[in-house]
Amino acid sequence: MAASRAELMAYLDGLGIRTETIEHPAVFTVAESAHLRSRIVGGKSKNLFLKDRKGRLFLLTAEDEAEVDLKRLHEKLGAQGRFSFASAELLREVWGVEPGSVTPFGAINDREGRVTVALDAGLLAHGRVNFHPLENTATTAVSAEDLIRFLRATGHEPLIVDLTGVGEAAEAS
Known part of the structure; x- marks a missing residue:
């Protein structure tokens, strides 16, 4: 069973990770969250849950305005x-979140380590980064260092990637 938002927050607290969360109406895409920009301090993200030709799963967490080819x-x-984008069923099964709520915090649910997590260096450069806390009715901020610490604690050693020069935009949440 997937972790709840409260369980995620307790897990982060147990790791000594300081969070700041704002509540808001559900948002499903980066475009829908534009009205929240002034309320959110730090790097804003888009998250793509992907699979390759061999069926390997990847989560790309990028700066919301990064272009991704x-x-x-x-x-x-x-x-x-x-x-290609992984199916909603696979997202629910492996990452434990609904479409529109994709977040690196879903790593708490991937106990088998099926997903490779890639983080955009441009997003991390903000120092403070923001993601849905397993549901798209809130946004939670953590430091970039604490995000990496959380991912490692869940068994997901993140790939840090420079997305400069990787082309056209992809829309996601």
Whole structure:
């Protein structure tokens, strides 16, 4: 069973990770969250739950305005062939979140370590980063260092990638 938002917060607290959360109406895309920009301090993200030709799963967490060319991204992440978006069923099964709530915090639910997490260096450069806390009715801020510490604690050693020059935009939440 997937962790609840309260369980995630307790897990973060247990790791000594300081969080700040704001509540808001549900948002499903970066475009829908534009009205929240003034309320959110730090790097804003978009998250793409992807699979390669061999069925390997990846989460790309990028700066919300980063351009991502899915035709070339596999080269940066060491995937087999081009990426496609993983199904909503796979997202629920492995990452424990609904479409529109994709977040690196879903790593708490991937106990088998099926997902490779890639973090955009440009997003991390903000120092403070923001994500849905397993549901898209809130946004939780943590330090970039604490995000990496959380991912490592869940068994997900993140790939830090420079997305400069990886092309056209992809819309996600």
